[in-house]
Amino acid sequence: MRFIAHTITPGISAGLRQRFPGGSRTILPFVLTALLLLANPALAGNDVSPQQIRELKEQIAEIDDWLKDAEEERSDLEQTLVQTEQQISRATRERRELRQQITEQRTRLSELTNQQAELTATLNRQRDSLRQQIRAAWMAGDTPAIKVLLNEVDPENVSRTMTYYEYLSQDTVQRLEAFQTSLRALQETRQQVSATQLRLSKLEQDVAQRQQTLESSKAERERTLTALRSDIRGRQNQRETLEADRVRLEKLLQEVEAAIANIPTPNESQPFRSLRSKLPWPSQGSVARNYGESLAQGRLQQNGILLTTNNDAEVKAVHYGRVVFANWLRGFGLLTIVDHGDGFMSLYGHSSSLLTSPGDWVTAGQTIAIAGQTGGTDRPSVYFEIRHNGAPQNPNRWLARR
Template identity: 30%
Template sequence: MIRINPWLNSIRKLIPACVLILSHPLHAAPKIDKEDLKQLRNQIESLQQALAGTEESKSEAANALRESERAVNDATRKLAALTNAQREANDKLNQLQSQSRQIKNHVEAQQLQLSKLLYRQYINGSGQKEYLSLLLNQQDPNQIARNLHYHGYLSQAHSDNINTLRINLEQLDALTRESREKSSEIATIQMKQAEQKKHLEQEKAEQTKLLARISMQADQQRREIDKLKRDEERLARLVEKIAKQLASKNRAKSLSNSRLPDASTDGNPFSALKGRLSLPVRGELANRFGSPRADGGIIWKGLFIRSVSGEEVKAIAGGRVVFADWLRGFGNLMIVDHGSSYMSLYGNNETNHKQAGDAVRGGDTIATVGNSGGNPESGLYFELRHQGKPFDPLNWVRIK
């Protein structure tokens, strides 16, 4: 994360310095270097790039968290399936155990029956002796035959019971062994799945913490960017204000007019008078054509010449007055038409000495200086226009 506290400290130190500049007389103010403002903007841009990287890391962390959650979900689903399988295996084992008890009871009954049979044969002698007893007994031959036949059935049944007993015992052992192996296998898989889920849960928790940490970092960077932008705006306004005041002071020092118009230019077309005209009043120039006004947003379309109230305002060249009246923002305003779509404008006058329709010659007094129209200081507002569009008077006059 980019450390920007030093930047904020440098900005906070810079703003009071600019305030100190404003608090001193303008002639003592040094040249304002905009390098600090440029550096601040570069720092904001760098922080914005870092924020973009943080947002990208946040997106990557969110993707990783999503994958972790998916993995946890899969593991949980597998564990649920294994739990069901374990439950089924347990049910099967219970069935086998129940079946085993039934077989065991049946085996015990067969064993009891077999033991009784063997005991009877032991008491009566061998099976061959019983067979001879049946044969030599003085009975009906048919009855003897039937008894011998039954005896064969019984012997076969005894033999079948013994075989069935053996098969049941083997089957019981096999089923019990299979059930235990299956149960053990499921328990092993379930344990591994539980370990994997635990690991995934830990990974998910770490991803969640990482995402929260990155989000907090991004929020902090946004707040720091907002602070820097506000500092930048304050500094930019301050630098602009200082620059305007310095420029205004420098212009007032460097441009001061003491030359007045005369009638030497009369008779010539106005378009031929470029560089031969004089400003209409003595005084100091407070601004330049095209420079921004102090109230901001609007540029100067003419010149404001600071002068003493009551000073005479002269016509810069011959022409005819086409407007002499009060106009909002310009106070007592006079407009002189010089022909060929050239006009000169004289505003903020204390008094207009000519009326619309009056012809004037270069150097004639047409008004006196004032501050009409709500102007805060005494002086003359002067414009030159061609075809209704203003142009820079300083390109047409000689200043002395």
């Protein structure tokens, strides 16, 4: 709820002092309502001066409570973020250690691979040697030693020949045993190589997954903390705005009361209260939003009707009266307020041009403005309200059927 300075000076303060040097103060309740409550329709119908200030203070207090809770939540999030960063630090250190282990395991794997190659070469040599020895034995026949014994006459030659064959047999056995040993060593080395490769792969997966989990956790907490900080800044700005509104409101009340202290009541032969269901419509167009409809997700209610019309459509006064406000007001754009006496007022908002000034007398059906899109509407519109002693009235009960 922001008030622009020229809504009260000179449009009200100077203009009203010049036009109305004397009279009663019967217009004060509505002007306060028009200037103050229209900027925040949720306050419509309340006691203007103290009630709005109290509500502003309550809003400020609510924001203060929210900020206190949010600061505690932010502190918790920041502490959690610190813990996460410490965990990431430890994980990074563990990852370095694991990488060192991986390097060592890869070195071991390289050694095992070389050993496997050497064992394979040794095994191949042993296989070739055995193959040659077996072939030579086969070529000599199945029982070369018996043949030699039968053919030898000299005992010394027999003894020497048997010793030779004994050595040859032992060498064959040793070669076979060495071959089997090499074969077992090769199989074990292959198993170690496979196990080492599997262990390296799992280590790398574990390290990568742990790091990714921690990084994701950190990113999520940072997003939450960023959103909370942004929300806190927004609430702080809202609080500052409300505090400024409260100060501006108190000053505005003093200035408006001083400016309209002696405004006369309009004198019309046919009182406004007798025209229920007889007032002319303020402009051509269809009703886009009706009285009492929910606004702001149900927190507020529509205090008037919104007509959609064409550009340059005329906006007309519904009854005789005096213009008490013709200026811009946040949320309503260019706004005209007409006092009809006996506490009745009519309001005409979203105009593109105002054709009257504060203090002008107008008659029923007189064009007082041109329809437009000021005050935040997305198409040409006319906002129309009726108030009695500051309380919003249902315009449908006052306007004639059409």
